[in-house]
Amino acid sequence: MAGQELIEQDIHEQQLTRVVVAACSPHLHEKTFRGVCERSGMNPYLSEMASIREHVAWVHTDKVAATAKAKAIVSGTVERVLKNDPLEAIRVPIDAQTLVVGGGIAGIQAALEVAEAGYDVYLIEREASLGGHMAQFDKTFPTLDCAACILTPKMASAGAHPKVHLFTWSEVEKVEGFVGNYTVTVKKKPRYVDEDICTGCGICVEKCPVLVVDDKFEAGIGYRKAIYWPFAQAVPNLPVLDTETCTYYIGGKGGCRACEKFCPTVPNSIKFDQKEERVTLKVGNIILATGWDLFNARRIPQYGYGRLANVFTNLELERMCNAAGPTGGKVVLRDGQTAPKRVGIVHCVGSRDRNYNRHCSAICCMQSLKTAHLVKERTGAEVYNFYIDIRTPGKEYDEFYQRVLDDGVHFVRGKVAEISDIPFDPAEASRNGAGTLYIQVEDTLAGMQRRIPVDMVVLAAGLEPRRDSSEVGKTFGIACSSNGWFIEKHAKMDPIATMTEGVFVAGCAGGPKDIPASVSQGSAAAARVLNYIRQGELALEPVRASVLEERCSGCRICNGLCPFNAISFIEERKVTEINAALCQGCGTCVAACPAGAIQGTGFSNEQLFAQIEGLLRDVNRSHEPEVV
Amino acid sequence: MSALDNTNTFEPVIIGFTCNWCSYRAADLAGTSRIKYPPNVRLIRVMCSGRIDPTFVLKALSDGADGVMIAGCHPGECHYLEQNYKALRRHRLLQKTLAQFGIEPARVRLTWASAAEGALFAQEIATMVDEVKQLGPLNWPARPVPVGSVPAEIPVLSEVGA
Secondary structure (H helix, E strand, C coil): CCHHHHHHHHHHHCCCCCEEEEECCHHHHHHHHHHHHHHCCCCHHHEEEEECHHHHHCCCCCHHHHHHHHHHHHHHHHHHHHCCCCCCCEEEECCCCEEEECCCHHHHHHHHHHHHCCCCEEEECCCCCCCHHHHHCCEECCCCEEHHHHHHHHHHHHHHCCCEEEECCEEEEEEEEECCEEEEEEEECCCCECCCCCCCCCHHHHHCCCEEEECCCCCCCEEEECEECCCCCCCCCCCEECCCCCHHHHCCCCCCCHHHHHCCCCCCCECCCCCCEEEEEEECEEEECCCEEECCHHHCHHHCECCECCEEEHHHHHHHHCCCCCCCCCCCCCCCCCCCCEEEEEEEECCCCCCCCCCCCCCHHHHHHHHHHHHHHHHCCEEEEEECCCCCCCCCHHHHHHHHHHHCCEEEECCEEEEECCCCCHHHHHHHCCCCEEEEEEECCCCEEEEEEECEEEEEECEEECCCHHHHHHHHCCCECCCCCECCCECCCECCECCCCCEEECHHHHCCCCHHHHHHHHHHHHHHHHHHHHHCEEEECCCCEEECCCCCCCCCCHHHCCCCCCEEEECCCCEEEECCCCCCCCCHHHHHCCCCCEEECCCCHHHHHHHHHHHCCCCCCCCCCCCC | CCCCCCCCCCCCCEEEEEECCCHHHHHHHHHHCCCCCCCCEEEEEECCHHHCCHHHHHHHHHCCCCEEEEEECCCCCECCECHHHHHHHHHHHHHHHHHHHCCCHHHEEEEECCCCCHHHHHHHHHHHHHHHHHHCCCCCCCCCCCCCCCCCCCCCHHHHCC
16 A cells, blocks of 8 residues: 555544654655645644655664664654644635736737736836837847847737737836735836827927937937937837937927927827826736846956947947948948958857856857858958857757858957057058957967957947846845846746746846747746636645734834735734735744744744754753752 | 863764755755765754744753754845845844853854755754864753853854855
8 A cells, every 4th residue: 555545544544633754855745745634634734744864864874873863853743743733725816917027028928928818917118118128139040030020010919909008118116915916006207298199100200300329229329319219110109208308308498399399189299297107006916027238348448348439239239230220231330331341259248257247148159140140241351259168059059150150250269358459569550550459369279369450349248137126126025146137936947936926037037048038938927827817816835924913012023024024013003913925934023023922833933842842852851850 | 082072972962943945955955965964963944044033042952952053045045035134143142142151152053055055064064063072062051151161252244154
């Protein structure tokens, strides 16, 4: 007879009220044996496991000492289980509405999946349009299909879907509640354009006389107006007015007001006095797809970005290669016309570097290979890639690397030491001409120092966590790792969920990822949310803290201890209260309460004292008569 | 060999409080990896090192344990965001209290181990067992506090990994 059946039989025949299984770690089979108890009509929380395999049999060689330890562990567990209370799982209803934060490809995918299943989604985007970083890219590796061609249909579907409620130019300000029942406050920044009236005709943009450098979408190499669309295919198709450059706000005397004058709608869509708005949403689950920030290449002064005109970032090159970009798809030097004859591409800028970020940004090898291919194709230039290691672990990725090798792109293995515009001597200057950049690198395959003259340098700046990721994490009650990416519940087995029930992470918010991985995570997060919605309610582990009101003195020592905001003070009754759905069961407040007023269900003082006594039964001499 | 040198025969009993997410799993991993360590430590699982009430430690010491190990997730990696810092603070205060009881601070050790650090956890146990062996049996509270023997040295925060 199998072990589980034996236990079931014993529960019935011996009328057992408690069960201890001395076997493996509870992390393996606690659920299994709780299930056995439940099937036999016992409360599942009246069982315990004593881990004598992982913690004894597999780690000790002295059999006598190991057996004594195993007996002590069983004794402690038996004492403990006697103090166990029957518990019920906490059931919470799940609101069927979902919040998705971040309108990049991961967020769009997640929102569309949930909406397609028939549930309402609020999609919040900080910028004026959906699209995220992917909208800035020209081609996508390794297939070289254009980013806009595959992204804009998704953006349009999300914008037009009756179940997707779009909040662009908006940010989440406050999150209250718990899984199934979140109340979210969204701040809508003023666009100064009435979104209900504006038709998106674009006359205001055309008539606006103020031209400014677009350092967001065009990465600083193109221009936009003071009233502008983030980019041509923006969703929603609404312009936004930039108060820092518009003459109405900075020019004095009321500004030019050309946009208002020429706006053809009745009433006028331009609203110079539009104010910030707050919207409150009720949602059951939250998907965070807040993406990444580009490493600031100025932080590496020896690479000269921002100082040497013809040192570019990978993002600038993306815009340059794009046919709709500032140069119409031509790869040219900073002067806007000269095609480079020699181009150096530097990998791992700010990645895999103990001075900046230790992580691998995962996409820059492939992006740099793509850039090399496009530059070669468009200019016929000699292209040099400087790499530490080439990392191409994806479907058809290494094949693409082989293709770029066949293109005749040169690969130099070594970390670039310096990029300089100063020639070594007059001979080098006359050999290479004015304006040449010299790349100093140790070629670790050839075992020698090399100095390679080029006209243009492209820095493959890496992916970094959003600068405000730790504040955003606090808003949603989730943690960032020491390098700033959001921490998933389990890096391998649960990479979508977080430690806060009902908050999921998708895309680069959890770490650098390519487009296929981001899309997959968007879908996966949506699947998790739909799972919760379909269940209608969720059973939470009853390991929770609760306050015995008659014992609480209202000292408030516990009030500041909870990182999940589960503890609140009730002014009228001068006592503290714990919200069971917010409580994660860590027990820190239980240990802190000087009055013993906080009960830690599942890990009560009584249980733990009993376990200590049981564990030390064989050595406890306190009851023996004292020999003086 | 002096009468006080009992390091060869004395086998201390140590209670180890481990958190559910990191250090208990580190012990699990030491097991599945078959890493060997001395059998002197008996583990108790709590959800978080922040749950460890100083009275648990005192209870263990008064019930016959010669030492107590408190193990949590690494600072910054707490499953409950920051509760291991609370364990760290309590440990500091507890060390001072123990010194007043005449108990050597080395008997109550705070350590961090991630779920991936089975080998490190086993090593921590071996080190602590060695140290407590050097200190000898506790026999508290029966043991009288010798005058002038209150340990002066209490580790500063930087030494305990804060």
